[in-house]
Amino acid sequence: MSAGHQGHALPGWVTAAAAVGTGFVLLPLAAMVLRIDWPRFVPLVTSDSSLAALGLSLRTSAVSTLLCVVLGVPMALALARDTVPGQRLLRPLVLLPLVLPPVVGGIALLYTFGRRGLLGQSLDLLGVQVAFSTAAVVIAQTFVAMPFLVVSLEGTLRTSGQRFEAVAATLGARPGTVLSRVTLPLVLPGLVSGAMLSFARALGEFGATLTFAGSLQGSTRTLPLEIYLQRETDPDAAVALSLVLVAVAVGVVGVAHGRRGGSARLRTLLSWSRAGAPR
């Protein structure tokens, strides 16, 4: 849209529709900010329960994002390289948490890891009880957030193509070397943005956590649950906390982008990916 960028001018109606869309997203945010009771803002967001919820949310979301990367990167690689038998069937199933209502996701997790669940019974015998623990929060967040990483990374892997990997193989690189020195560095921007999406999704996760993990200050009551609860008695506090949630999400994504811009290596990579593959 800005004149500084090269490229074709957009038809007027696209710009107009984009403006409407932007307004649709930003207006509710503005409406929320307008309702904030500023004199009480600081006491509201620094109360014990608020800080406990914020701290818990940040910790669990960080761990969930890590789990998403550890489990999601291999999944994305396998899906993007068409190495999985029956993957036409598998892909939509793996991405199921994207469309599943989070509450249903929570119920499904309950049936899996719960006391009487598929795995829960065996875990119970081993003395591991997931229900009502912080681990349950992490499981719920990972479950709903992982597809974001997988989808984002798989897309990047598919567009980055396999020609560089083929060249690396002809130069004598083993598959492990190709992965660590060629494939992953090439898709790093996609991996970073996928991880950010996952973090944001984990941070906002509500339904699955509520259904699966419960709600207890300091161990399972994350910020979204705290916001929902505060709303019962003090809508002002709920709105104030929501603003904190938004600020944290924006901050994390901003920091990630800032760091990305700061690295010369990645900047080159981005400029290359913007210009398209060398022909």
Next chain:
Amino acid sequence: MTGRRARAAAAAVAAGLLAGLLSACSPAAGQAGEPSRTVTVFAAASLKKTFTELAHRFETAHPGTSVKLSFAGSSELAAQLNEGAPADVFASADQANMAKVEASAGVEGKPVVFASNVLTIAVPPANPAHVTSLADLARPGTKVVVCASQVPCGAAARTVERAAGVALHPVSEELSVTDVLGKVSSGEADAGLVYVTDTKAAGGTVRSVSFDASSAARNLYPIAALRSSADKALAAEFVALVAGAEGRKVLGDAGFGAP
């Protein structure tokens, strides 16, 4: 030419979508043979079954009228009403939220208490922790879930704890009665504190274990016609039905106590 036609078609599609969206948003639009009078009732979620039944009886007794029901948590309904949501009657699960509506949106006359509800212990059908009293819930290792103190069922739980002299250490303080019931019926928790009516409504998925101290926290349900009602006479008639003998009978069957 084709470009213009395509654009016109796109505009028509967009307009159609918009119209569909708007009509979907306003429930009154586009229905043929619409009854001449309508009463909109905002009622606490715990009243869903009983009020659906009462609304049906009301429509039968008043041909040509229609009752529109909206169920949610009392605080949510109160917030909606105070933000200007159009309704004729408000039935709350507690007096605090009714007071909020009285103070802001305003009601006709005084709210009438039409039912009461007390807590009970919900346990899974097999009762694996062998819970028979409130004191059993304080045993170490027993997984108890209650409502958070910010929601009415949680406030009631604190009251009965104090009255019975029992200190509970819940593994979770849920956001609603539904969440407590879910944890109990799935077997994740050994017991939970919910209302008598909730265990009745849950059918066979949980069992109810009553306890003496429950009377310490009797929850009262007030109902009132709203000042903003467009048909105050009809609203008053619905309130009368709920608060009258017929209402008493239906509510009693569902486990609600007398006011």
Next chain:
Amino acid sequence: MSLQVSFVDDARGTDLQLDVADSETVAVLGPNGAGKSTLLNVIAGLHRPASGSGRLDGETLFDLGDRARTWVPAQDRRVGLLSQDALLFPHLSVLENVAFGPRSAGAGRSEARRRASHWLEQVEALDLAGRRPGQLSGGQAQRIAVARALAAEPRLLLLDEPLAALDQSAAPLVRRLLKRVLEGRPSVIVTHDVMDALVLADRIVVVEGGRVVEQGTTDAVLERPRSRFAAGMAGLNLLHGRITDVGLAAGSGTVSGSIDATAAAGDDGVAVFRPADVAVYTQAPAGSPRNTFHVTVTDVEPHGDQLRVRAGDLAADVTPAAAAELELAPGTPAVFVVKAAAVTIYPGKPAH
């Protein structure tokens, strides 16, 4: 023999054989989709054919058949591949790109850099060592790609249209570089360009429709092409037919010409003549026995200081003045006439 490869690939309808001698450069020529890239990918280990076998320096590269199931992966073949696109790793510096092969082979960081510097020097690009691929021109990038391929010390080098993506100013420089580095090194170069074959290759293999249709030394193939593709590349007219006592029975009539001593009547053969020897008329002339072809002009294009008149598979060179007088344009009927003395007839199999 350095390389012997033979394979069948059902999916692509390919059935190819190729041998490359020690220190020989073989040019593989053919139209698009003929199977040239498939050939290179099979040798490099990037595409697995349905069946066949390949050996390099006496070691098996692959052996696939009813029972045989040998497939050496690309990274273990030491077969270098240079593509049309340089495909330098965009996140690595030029030096790191060239050091990639030695590093993969287990060399330490400093040793790999030393070898990379050596090869950068060989391609006269040492001054580019610190650059990122995004900061290179096409010709520079391709030179670095050559260094990178050679730094991995391949036993065989495959080149897939290495000059096709370069602009006309960069191509000759890279061609000279390739001429120098391919000297004495077994290599296979796939190309469209007769210039590449002339400058770089010892031998030519022509592939059409997934099969080898012709092969021989560069000179022999260009002087006496047996396939339409090779004839087109050498700028010659070529007709397929059957050799008779007086000429070549091709299509509706017989083409007269000087018949090669190796040709026997009844054999498949080709008749070849230069476009410059074709005269163009609007009506068939009377006179000495000459070959006449009634054609419709399909194209007229400049060719040196003359004009090349194309009519289907045949071409004739005329002066611009003659073309104007004859009013030659696409769609015009014309008569191509060539003297029997200008036509050479020798054995050659018809193209499939």
